[in-house]
Amino acid sequence: GAGVSQSPSNKVTEKGKDVELRCDPISGHTALYWYRQSLGQGLEFLIYFQGNSAPDKSGLPSDRFSAERTGGSVSTLTIQRTQQEDSAVYLCASSLGPLVDEQFFGPGTRLTVL
Amino acid sequence: KQEVTQIPAALSVPEGENLVLNCSFTDSAIYNLQWFRQDPGKGLTSLLLIQSSQREQTSGRLNASLDKSSGRSTLYIAASQPGDSATYLCAVTVMYNQGGKLIFGQGTELSVKP
Numbered sequence: 001g002a003g004v005s006q007s008p009s010n011k012v013t014e015k016g017k018d019v020e021l022r023c024d025p026i027s028g029h030t031a032l033y034w035y036r037q038s039l040g041q042g043l044e045f046l047i048y049f050q051g052n053s054a055p056d057k058s059g060l061p062s063d064r065f066s067a068e069r070t071g072g073s074v075s076t077l078t079i080q081r082t083q084q085e086d087s088a089v090y091l092c093a094s095s096l097g098p099l100v101d102e103q104f105f106g107p108g109t110r111l112t113v114l
Numbered sequence: 115k116q117e118v119t120q121i122p123a124a125l126s127v128p129e130g131e132n133l134v135l136n137c138s139f140t141d142s143a144i145y146n147l148q149w150f151r152q153d154p155g156k157g158l159t160s161l162l163l164i165q166s167s168q169r170e171q172t173s174g175r176l177n178a179s180l181d182k183s184s185g186r187s188t189l190y191i192a193a194s195q196p197g198d199s200a201t202y203l204c205a206v207t208v209m210y211n212q213g214g215k216l217i218f219g220q221g222t223e224l225s226v227k228p
Contacts, residue, residue, distance in 0.1 A: 042218060098212065098213030102160055106157055108157045
């Protein structure tokens, strides 16, 4: 079956603009995760959804970041008023259930803020 | 706070060699450990998942072991090939609210020379 898909694959934006990143998890996977990979920080966890709810948003880097998931499927990560330090690859993953199940990753969205 | 360390950071070997990549973690309270492969500019490909109650997993030329009490995992690659060249990441799943999140190491960049 289809894997995790993300769009766009690349996004170049100007500082101060808002961007929206999309993730389509594997069908039937209830858990969805967002991670960020940047040169200086490696791979870091951002937020996790079980169904449509995110129990804790404290992993998001700042209040400019928000995420939602609708219908237990597609998720969007929104970054408002982008800054140059937001430049990174944003990776989405999904798993059948939380905690013990394997996480499968999408190809990522490379965000460049000029 | 869980920290994951991978040694070495980079490794170059001639084709055909057997090799071992090391991963250590500071807190034994993990649910599982995953090994991933990442090719340049690409997302993560899951290689092996070891649940906390397991000692090892095998897939083809890959064998991963887990010693939870000592906080160590190894990924053994037999008869390495140039196509194995990539960055290898290990990650542990830790409890996060009602679910789990992955904590990643910094990766080992492997180069297999023909």
